[in-house]
Amino acid sequence: MPRAALSHRDCPKEHALSRKHRPETDIVHLGRRPQDQGGAVNPPVYHASTILFPTLDALEAAQKPSADPHRVTYGRRGTPTSFVLSDAIAALEGAAGCVLTPSGLSAVGVALLGLLSAGDHLLMVDTAYGPTRTICNGILKRLGIETTYYDPLAGAGIAGLIRPNTRVIFLESPGSLTFEVQDVPAIVAAAKAADRGIVTVIDNTWASPHFFKPILLGVDVSVQAATKYIVGHSDALLGTIAANAATFPKVAKAAGDLGIWTGPDDMYLAQRGLRTLAVRLDRHQETGLALARYLQARPEVRRVLHPALPDDPGHALWRRDFTGASGLFGAVLHPVPREKLAAFLDGLEFFGMGWSWGGYESLCVPQHPEGVRTARPWTEEGPLLRFHAGLEAIEDLIADLDAGFARMAAA
Ligand SMILES: Cc1ncc(COP(=O)(O)O)c(C=O)c1O
Numbered sequence: 001m002p003r004a005a006l007s008h009r010d011c012p013k014e015h016a017l018s019r020k021h022r023p024e025t026d027i028v029h030l031g032r033r034p035q036d037q038g039g040a041v042n043p044p045v046y047h048a049s050t051i052l053f054p055t056l057d058a059l060e061a062a063q064k065p066s067a068d069p070h071r072v073t074y075g076r077r078g079t080p081t082s083f084v085l086s087d088a089i090a091a092l093e094g095a096a097g098c099v100l101t102p103s104g105l106s107a108v109g110v111a112l113l114g115l116l117s118a119g120d121h122l123l124m125v126d127t128a129y130g131p132t133r134t135i136c137n138g139i140l141k142r143l144g145i146e147t148t149y150y151d152p153l154a155g156a157g158i159a160g161l162i163r164p165n166t167r168v169i170f171l172e173s174p175g176s177l178t179f180e181v182q183d184v185p186a187i188v189a190a191a192k193a194a195d196r197g198i199v200t201v202i203d204n205t206w207a208s209p210h211f212f213k214p215i216l217l218g219v220d221v222s223v224q225a226a227t228k229y230i231v232g233h234s235d236a237l238l239g240t241i242a243a244n245a246a247t248f249p250k251v252a253k254a255a256g257d258l259g260i261w262t263g264p265d266d267m268y269l270a271q272r273g274l275r276t277l278a279v280r281l282d283r284h285q286e287t288g289l290a291l292a293r294y295l296q297a298r299p300e301v302r303r304v305l306h307p308a309l310p311d312d313p314g315h316a317l318w319r320r321d322f323t324g325a326s327g328l329f330g331a332v333l334h335p336v337p338r339e340k341l342a343a344f345l346d347g348l349e350f351f352g353m354g355w356s357w358g359g360y361e362s363l364c365v366p367q368h369p370e371g372v373r374t375a376r377p378w379t380e381e382g383p384l385l386r387f388h389a390g391l392e393a394i395e396d397l398i399a400d401l402d403a404g405f406a407r408m409a410a411a
Pocket residue numbers: 103104105106129176203205206224225226227228237238239356357
């Protein structure tokens with residue numbers, strides 16, 4: 001099997017953060033302070049709630065505002081373990097700061113609660129992660145916040161959906177399950193042109209800040225399920241909310257007021273996973289593209305949904321704005337009876353069936369956007385499979401799929 005042509009270095013352009021190092025080098029070094037921890041390469045895991053102060057002066061000083069972002073006053077307000085991770089993610093995203101949350105979904109919820117109030121209007125992309133919709137249709141609705149779902153391909157046309165009370169435009173690109181690429185700069189421009197302080201928020205989980213830096217394109221807040229590629233090993237759950245200087249205080253206050261905090265072991269695992277993000281993503285990308293091309297050539301497959309494929313409808317935007325593709329993509333099969341689909345899926349040796357993604361292992365899960373989408377209904381008749389390309393050898397993965405298609409034919 002030839003190696004996929006595209007690698008991170010071949011990609012359209014490097015985003016220029018105001019640093020002098022290559023992104024791979026930053027991923028290894030950002031946030032680390034070995035000199036502060038006896039020279040140890042990795043940060044100690046601080047299990048801490050109470051922080052003791054030696055004097056009344058020190059205790060009272062800790063209750064006053066401080067410009068020191070690394071001040072430790074109470075376990076829930078930051079420890080040397082959390083600072084390593086939040087500093088590194090903030091720098092990678094090009095953000096003023098980063099809040100850590102216990103899951104990707106809680107990062108979405110905290111960001112929205114920090115930015116919206118009763119009577120506000122939210123524009124939510126129709127291809128958002130499913131449980132993000134649940135937040136909008138449940139808690140936000142109950143609090144008197146109205147959501148309009150918009151077509152992920154709206155681009156500059158989103159201007160026509162902005163109301164006098166629109167406060168947040170939420171993006172996710174590529175979209176969950178169906179991988180439509182949004183015109184992020186056009187939507188940011190429309191939000192700014194409205195000139196009423198509309199905040200743009202994006203779920204940046206698919207690309208991670210290694211392959212996409214939305215804040216550098218003018219987005220205000222970039223949310224990630226670090227559970228996926230940052231943690232990278234299918235064990236810890238964690239979310240990050242990175243924001244520009246104008247918006248960071250609002251999301252940080254919401255997280256603080258709600259008492260949102262994350263266990264130190266999971267923070268440790270996330271900063272540990274982060275250090276290998278660049279090499280893992282290169283391999284996820286390469287294997288994902290090879291699998292996508294293999295699937296495109298299979299007669300059972302109607303179409304493959306992968307923005308890095310040159311014939312994908314989102315390819316031009318992806319090439320313009322992203323520096324790489326992760327290993328998550330979709331494939332629509334020609335309609336088949338359920339028992340044939342089960343014969344394909346049930347015997348797969350290396351592709352696991354289960355939720356989440358971004359770990360070292362390959363996954364293949366049927367997905368059902370039909371009946372969920374409202375602005376851009378999903379009308380494909382055949383099954384939609386979501387593939388995650390893991391770190392296994394491509395030859396073994398393809399042999400696994402070959403055997404699956406043979407079982408499908410025989411069933
Ligand atoms: C795009 C996206 N955002 C957010 C989440 C939520 O992440 P978590 O499972 O850490 O809550 C997921 C989970 O699959 C996701 O795919």
